Amino acid sequence: MISSDNIIEISNLHFSREERAIYQDINLKVPRGKVTAIMGPSGIGKTTLLRLIGGQLKPSSGAIEFDGDDITQCNRKQLYKVRRKMGMLFQSGALFTEMSVFDNIAFPIREHTDLSESIIRKIVLMKLEAVGLRGAAKLFPSELSGGMARRAALARSIALDPELIMYDEPFAGQDPISMGVIVRLIRELNDALGLTSIVVSHDVEEVLSIADYVYIVANKTVIAHGTPEQLRHESSEQVIQFMQGKPDGPVPFHFPSDDYKKDIFNNA
Amino acid sequence: MLDKRLQSLGRHGVDFITGAGRAGALLIGALKPAGRGLKLLPLLIKQLYIVGVQSLIIIVVSGLFIGMVLSLQGYTILVGYGAEQSLGQMVALSLLRELGPVVSALLFAGRAGSALTAEIGLMKSNEQLSSLEMMAIDPLHQVIAPRFWAGIISLPLLSAIFSTVGILGGHLVGVDWLGVDTGAFWSVMQASVEWQEDIVNGGIKSLVFAVVVTWIALHKGYDAVPTSEGISKATTSTVVQSSLAILGLDFVLTALMFG
Amino acid sequence: MISKRIELMVGLFLLAGISAILVLGIKVADSQLGGNSASYQLTAKFDNIGGLKVRSAIKVGGVVVGRVSSISLDEDFSPNVTMDIDTQYNQFPDSSSVAILTSGLLGEQFIGLTPGFVDEETELLTNGDAIEDTRSAMVLEDLIGQFLYGSNDD
Ligand SMILES: Nc1ncnc2c1ncn2[C@@H]1O[C@H](COP(=O)(O)OP(=O)(O)OP(=O)(O)O)[C@@H](O)[C@H]1O
Ligand SMILES: [Mg+2]
Numbered sequence: 265m266i267s268s269d270n271i272i273e274i275s276n277l278h279f280s281r282e283e284r285a286i287y288q289d290i291n292l293k294v295p296r297g298k299v300t301a302i303m304g305p306s307g308i309g310k311t312t313l314l315r316l317i318g319g320q321l322k323p324s325s326g327a328i329e330f331d332g333d334d335i336t337q338c339n340r341k342q343l344y345k346v347r348r349k350m351g352m353l354f355q356s357g358a359l360f361t362e363m364s365v366f367d368n369i370a371f372p373i374r375e376h377t378d379l380s381e382s383i384i385r386k387i388v389l390m391k392l393e394a395v396g397l398r399g400a401a402k403l404f405p406s407e408l409s410g411g412m413a414r415r416a417a418l419a420r421s422i423a424l425d426p427e428l429i430m431y432d433e434p435f436a437g438q439d440p441i442s443m444g445v446i447v448r449l450i451r452e453l454n455d456a457l458g459l460t461s462i463v464v465s466h467d468v469e470e471v472l473s474i475a476d477y478v479y480i481v482a483n484k485t486v487i488a489h490g491t492p493e494q495l496r497h498e499s500s501e502q503v504i505q506f507m508q509g510k511p512d513g514p515v516p517f518h519f520p521s522d523d524y525k526k527d528i529f530n531n532a
Numbered sequence: 533m534l535d536k537r538l539q540s541l542g543r544h545g546v547d548f549i550t551g552a553g554r555a556g557a558l559l560i561g562a563l564k565p566a567g568r569g570l571k572l573l574p575l576l577i578k579q580l581y582i583v584g585v586q587s588l589i590i591i592v593v594s595g596l597f598i599g600m601v602l603s604l605q606g607y608t609i610l611v612g613y614g615a616e617q618s619l620g621q622m623v624a625l626s627l628l629r630e631l632g633p634v635v636s637a638l639l640f641a642g643r644a645g646s647a648l649t650a651e652i653g654l655m656k657s658n659e660q661l662s663s664l665e666m667m668a669i670d671p672l673h674q675v676i677a678p679r680f681w682a683g684i685i686s687l688p689l690l691s692a693i694f695s696t697v698g699i700l701g702g703h704l705v706g707v708d709w710l711g712v713d714t715g716a717f718w719s720v721m722q723a724s725v726e727w728q729e730d731i732v733n734g735g736i737k738s739l740v741f742a743v744v745v746t747w748i749a750l751h752k753g754y755d756a757v758p759t760s761e762g763i764s765k766a767t768t769s770t771v772v773q774s775s776l777a778i779l780g781l782d783f784v785l786t787a788l789m790f791g
Numbered sequence: 792m793i794s795k796r797i798e799l800m801v802g803l804f805l806l807a808g809i810s811a812i813l814v815l816g817i818k819v820a821d822s823q824l825g826g827n828s829a830s831y832q833l834t835a836k837f838d839n840i841g842g843l844k845v846r847s848a849i850k851v852g853g854v855v856v857g858r859v860s861s862i863s864l865d866e867d868f869s870p871n872v873t874m875d876i877d878t879q880y881n882q883f884p885d886s887s888s889v890a891i892l893t894s895g896l897l898g899e900q901f902i903g904l905t906p907g908f909v910d911e912e913t914e915l916l917t918n919g920d921a922i923e924d925t926r927s928a929m930v931l932e933d934l935i936g937q938f939l940y941g942s943n944d945d
Contacts, residue, residue: 315662
């Protein structure tokens, strides 16, 4: 089991929020040591999927195997142990607002290791250098731009060199240069440290350029998966629509709703 | 019609009970010895600063004025019986038994409690709590526990400061302004105020209020709907519910202690 | 991580809070904190103790010398009051008397102890002694009654 090629195996997962089903019978495998991308329309449940993997949400049925442990069966204590092997970049960044950028990145290191302050300093500055924010170490999150905050959060999520890093929209709000830097950073971290990465993103080109394997989720399940090369040549209408960004097609752009005309004229 | 009402009653009941359950779990989680005492100390100091030190000014100013008003009102009543010598007793007992614990708890709920709720609600809404969890750090230990202890330590001290300043304010008006004999002011007070009966009981009251207010504030923040509207609602309800809890509990405690 | 200034302010705050408690304890309640200093006990039997309570003061010439420690009812249904007197004041002769007095018109009731005369036969009161000469509380209703009957008799 431990030597399995997949660090995560999600099988027959069902999850719903209130009465609305988000996932129905989704199956997904994340190969170890690779960059796996998850793409899909907004609101389809990509963030939810990452939270399910992190054990913050409980599915109604199905299993999520992470490195041999079934996340869905873990109690609180086991969960905290498993999470030490994960890093997550939140969509909003989620920096601690009452600490400086430096302390934000030092925080997980201070909490989970007994390293001396001088070593911590070196690690933090290295991580900040990697995301191009070493000069901003003393600033507070409120003094950062959205893109900078995201890069700082990225530095924090890799602070402890976890086995698995989940990036929720790492490219959002980045200019082309820092976008390029982050794309390379994700790739390099993955290869140099032998990590596994999951990247959630809408930026089709960037994702296809770094991912080893891609899943496209829609309609409560995986609608296509394969290497970027395979997906480019995918003939399914849904995939073509998503990859080329066409509003009309089998993938609904709208949140599930009643008929538009009916809704508008109903209350007239 | 009746059916609907019953249904909504049932739903409210269930909401209430699950809410209480979550609040209980929050308290237990925050108090469970985490085996990281030393790491908690800096967090506790910081929270003592925010919850305690920053409430000091409003407590001192209010204490002073309430003591002065008590003295003024008391004097006009007592002088009618020629009993203005008992002014010190009246001021001290009202402050120690009632006004000190109750008013400082109310001010604390408005000043520190609402801030705690808003802060934690915001931490929830911008995913700071989630990201703590994902870093394998329990937000109950990291965020809730230090705030809880800071509240429990701060309020009784604030309330003692309130009463002390209030008595000084009473002295200021009664003795320095209205001319009650200073010896009588203190000695009648000293003869009637009891360490156990008045000061310890007042302290117990404010300890109970501290637990309740801090607990409500933290629970409301932790349970807030993570939107700006949800947080503002949670903040309001912290102040309202804490105030009601303070007044209700004050009656119960008074009945138990002095009844 | 935390600035020295914050640590200092928190330290001062804790100090202020604790000194406030001490001020309340010492200056306001005038209690000998911890020093539940040595005392000896005397008893006195009254007909009526009025509103006297446990912890009421025992005063000599207005100075508090002790406190009532317990109140019980004897077999003959007269109240028996036990008083804790500070050992610092142990020079009272057995001819001393006690009376239940009221501070002011509506104030608290306390026991006023009047030290008696001293001659060869008098001894000093010691632990467990009873004071014989007692005067009970004045009960307002009785007083009014006496006043009414008294004026009828005239
Ligand atoms: N706390 C919540 N309570 C109820 N429903 C929620 C909650 N959070 C998300 N949802 C719903 O779950 C669905 C999936 O949300 P999720 O955040 O996973 O989407 P997403 O795929 O990450 O979208 P985006 O690309 O816009 O970030 C959405 O339709 C949303 O309405
Ligand atoms: Mg998302």
